[in-house]
Amino acid sequence: MAEEYEEYKILITGTMGAGKTTAICAVSQMKVVSTDVHNMDRAESAKATTTVGLDYGEVTIGDGAVLRLYGTPGQARFRFMWEILAKGALGLIVLVDNSRKSPLEDLTIYLDNFRPLVDKGAVVVGVGRTETHPAPGVDDYYEYLSDRGLMLPVLSVDVRQREDVLMLFDVLFSVLELADG
């Protein structure tokens, strides 16, 4: 009989261009299911394509558990997909693009819209493009979150790097264990 391992649904969200698809592609051990289409809204982002449905990939971690990774569309008009994809999710990674105009305000959008996971403390924030856009710094994020009564881990990451993405999952599982007591 085939050995059975735990499976966990992990959601990855953030603004358009924050690196959700890239993060999943960086770690997935299966061919990533992608729903990228031609991006016609160049005012929002210069990216050639954008995710409008979901991204899906899988990665097996150290103890044999399988993480089922779901990437959401970034734009608020796809909020209905956020609600659908959040069902049954164990935890959430919010990716923030520090090169955008108001990254802290961007973060707020996702924290507000994934409130049940935020309230459970099942969220990790990954800040990207800090090497070219160092401000706001990680401390600014902590202060911003603290002002809102939130204690969430914030990491500076390059989601093109597999190790960085795996680190986000490691931290997520650590906070989940702490939350479980």
Place this chain on the structure above:
Amino acid sequence: MESLDARQLRERYGPGMLARLKQLTSNNPGVLAAQVCTVDGFEVVAVHRNEESRRRLAAMASSIHALGSALVQEVDLGSYENLVLEGSRGKVLMMSVPGCDGTLLLTAIASQDALFGHFHYVCKTCCEALGQQFSSAQVA
């Protein structure tokens, strides 16, 4: 097709597209509403009363279209052509508009009385007419 956003498409092709959609809904009593949206979820034109619902419909059509395309690709069935959803009180049909590099989608809503074959036929005809509009514009 030249790369245009939803607003530019509306300005350049809106009246012609809207005329096609009105033709689709007025000539076929079972067809209740129709919309053309961009593949990334912005409304271009619509014959539909509720403005908020139109915006949501455009985003949903975009997502479902993309998921349908991914599924067709996954099971190796060639290129995605259309998708039908049947509810207890009607049907929704989503089609890619030809001749515009897959950047536009037609979504049409029909009552439960509409015959599926006819609904599909009139939507396909409308789609071809919409696509023809782009081909003509490019030639001109």
